[in-house]
Amino acid sequence: MSDAYCIQINETGGPDILTKVPVEPREPGPGEALIRQSAIGLNFIDTYFRTGLYPAKLPFTPGQEAAGTVSAIGEGVKNLNVGDRVAYLGSGTYATHFTGPAARMIKLPDGISEEDAAATLLKGLTAWMLLFEIRRASPGETALVWAPSGGVGSLLVPWATSMGVRVLAVTSTEEKAELARKAGADQVIFSHEDVAGRVRALTGGKGVDVSYDSVGKSSAKASLDSLKPRGWWMTYGNASGAVEPLSPGELNRRGSLVMTRPGLYHFIAQDEDWRRGSAALLGALKTGTIKAQVGQTFPLDKAADAHRALEGRQTTGSTLLTP
Ligand code: NDP
Numbered sequence: 001m002s003d004a005y006c007i008q009i010n011e012t013g014g015p016d017i018l019t020k021v022p023v024e025p026r027e028p029g030p031g032e033a034l035i036r037q038s039a040i041g042l043n044f045i046d047t048y049f050r051t052g053l054y055p056a057k058l059p060f061t062p063g064q065e066a067a068g069t070v071s072a073i074g075e076g077v078k079n080l081n082v083g084d085r086v087a088y089l090g091s092g093t094y095a096t097h098f099t100g101p102a103a104r105m106i107k108l109p110d111g112i113s114e115e116d117a118a119a120t121l122l123k124g125l126t127a128w129m130l131l132f133e134i135r136r137a138s139p140g141e142t143a144l145v146w147a148p149s150g151g152v153g154s155l156l157v158p159w160a161t162s163m164g165v166r167v168l169a170v171t172s173t174e175e176k177a178e179l180a181r182k183a184g185a186d187q188v189i190f191s192h193e194d195v196a197g198r199v200r201a202l203t204g205g206k207g208v209d210v211s212y213d214s215v216g217k218s219s220a221k222a223s224l225d226s227l228k229p230r231g232w233w234m235t236y237g238n239a240s241g242a243v244e245p246l247s248p249g250e251l252n253r254r255g256s257l258v259m260t261r262p263g264l265y266h267f268i269a270q271d272e273d274w275r276r277g278s279a280a281l282l283g284a285l286k287t288g289t290i291k292a293q294v295g296q297t298f299p300l301d302k303a304a305d306a307h308r309a310l311e312g313r314q315t316t317g318s319t320l321l322t323p
Pocket of ligand 1: 123151240
């Protein structure tokens with residue numbers, strides 16, 4: 001009997017609705033590969049789909065990224081062989097197996113484990129999008145980074161500082177503050193403090209050039225209050241809830257601010273963008289500019305505990321699920 005299973009969502013709600021369901025892996029069609037998964041990356045977006053904040057057709061299997069070993073390939077696949085180790089983005093990765101397009105699977109070089117790849121692919125590409133694609137970060141500028149020791153944050157902080165950016169990091173606990181300092185943050189501000197007031201004090205009254213804001217509802221005002229004229233508010237997540245609507249006139253009144261609400265998938269939709277992003281990420285891992293930070297690992301069938309920990313701000317770095 002097969003040990004294959006997936007985690008399914010039959011109705012949106014709290015972590016307890018994540019249900020283990022036996023399933024036969026789908027044989028790969030033309031251009032596809034079947035992967036025996038070894039590590040699945042947990043992302044905050046998985047919780048948005050689970051709660052229904054982001055709509056999805058029910059029932060579905062959550063999960064956006066994973067890594068594993070190719071166990072079969074479909075007709076016409078040229079870039080992979082059975083036994084290759086790969087990482088990929090795809091929908092429905094909370095499973096022991098995954099079948100998807102081989103062209104979008106990255107063959108892992110020696111020295112990058114499946115665990116490290118699953119911990120860094122989606123989150124590292126997000127950092128790349130923020131630092132290079134939306135607007136290139138420049139040496140000498142100052143950035144406010146929210147959740148600096150989280151999955152995205154623990155990659156964003158060292159990558160930004162390697163580019164000569166001064167990072168002011170906003171977090172909730174002393175333990176997380178220490179991780180942010182170790183990653184290169186110049187100063188740490190606690191989220192219960194007057195964040196914008198501290199930013200003004202730390203920047204000689206000027207404010208920051210950019211706020212990389214993944215927190216959303218509860219951080220929006222402090223982000224806007226912290227920016228210098230013509231500064232950028234990159235509001236890229238909703239960890240505390242969706243951001244309230246904002247009038248364009250408000251951006252003008254505050255000094256011609258730029259607001260963007262990016263989504264990674266728009267930045268990697270074209271094959272050439274995907275190749276550029278994944279090459280930049282593998283390059284940054286190879287040089288040691290960024291390092292996979294696996295803070296905690298849960299068995300896949302305990303995904304509910306992983307969701308509770310992530311939503312409860314109990315995690316640091318990336319979280320993995322292992323089948
Ligand atoms: P994290 O590991 O960063 O976990 C979320 C962190 O947000 C928490 O640890 C906590 O850090 C902080 N936080 C602040 N307020 C809250 C709250 N009320 N509830 C929960 N957490 C809170 O998660 P990920 O790395 O997976 O994702 C980070 C963010 O990036 C998410 O918002 C996600 O949606 C976004 N994202 C966006 C993408 C895009 O394409 N736009 C792609 C990938 C991720 P602290 O205690 O330090 O405050």
